[in-house]
Amino acid sequence: MMLKGSIRFLIAVVLACLLQVPVTRTASAQADPRQILTAVIQQLQTGTPNPTWYGPQLWQTIAMQTNNSDVYMPLVQLGQVTNVVLSGQTQLPAGPVYSMVAQHQQGVSTWLLGISLYTNRIEYANFNIGSTPQQLPAQPVPLPQTAAPTPGSVPNPPANPPPQTSGTSEACKRFPNLC
Numbered sequence: 001m002m003l004k005g006s007i008r009f010l011i012a013v014v015l016a017c018l019l020q021v022p023v024t025r026t027a028s029a030q031a032d033p034r035q036i037l038t039a040v041i042q043q044l045q046t047g048t049p050n051p052t053w054y055g056p057q058l059w060q061t062i063a064m065q066t067n068n069s070d071v072y073m074p075l076v077q078l079g080q081v082t083n084v085v086l087s088g089q090t091q092l093p094a095g096p097v098y099s100m101v102a103q104h105q106q107g108v109s110t111w112l113l114g115i116s117l118y119t120n121r122i123e124y125a126n127f128n129i130g131s132t133p134q135q136l137p138a139q140p141v142p143l144p145q146t147a148a149p150t151p152g153s154v155p156n157p158p159a160n161p162p163p164q165t166s167g168t169s170e171a172c173k174r175f176p177n178l179c
Contacts, residue, residue: 055123079105
């Protein structure tokens with residue numbers, strides 16, 4: 001009996017010591033969206049997109065728009081990317097949408113690129129040939145925080161109920177895969 005108690009005590013002490021040891025995590029830099037866009041453009045100019053980078057709907061869209069060649073000819077005609085400027089960012093519930101301008105050897109392309117926090121994939125992409133940066137959606141309006149009702153209690157309706165909306169923000173309407 002005494003031996004079982006000692007073993008339990010020893011196990012408890014070892015577990016307590018292990019829980020006290022700080023956990024070390026490898027530091028990793030967040031990916032630069034400008035580098036990501038440069039690689040995306042290169043992939044779409046050469047017809048070699050990496051399927052692990054794109055969400056399923058975007059992957060299908062690329063295939064449909066390029067007739068399964070995965071090459072966007074307008075990007076090919078612009079030539080190699082020489083510089084990318086991040087012109088804006090909007091944080092949506094499922095991840096950021098970046099507005100960027102890519103300078104090519106023969107012109108400019110403007111991009112909106114949405115990367116999901118959940119899948120870590122590009123879920124939204126849109127580009128135009130030209131120099132005007134694309135407009136980002138407005139920030140979603142946060143819902144008011146209310147305390148959870150006590151179980152068994154009757155919730156009190158708000159004194160002035162908020163006006164009924166369509167259910168989603170303009171940003172979520174424009175980028176439904178990110179909401």
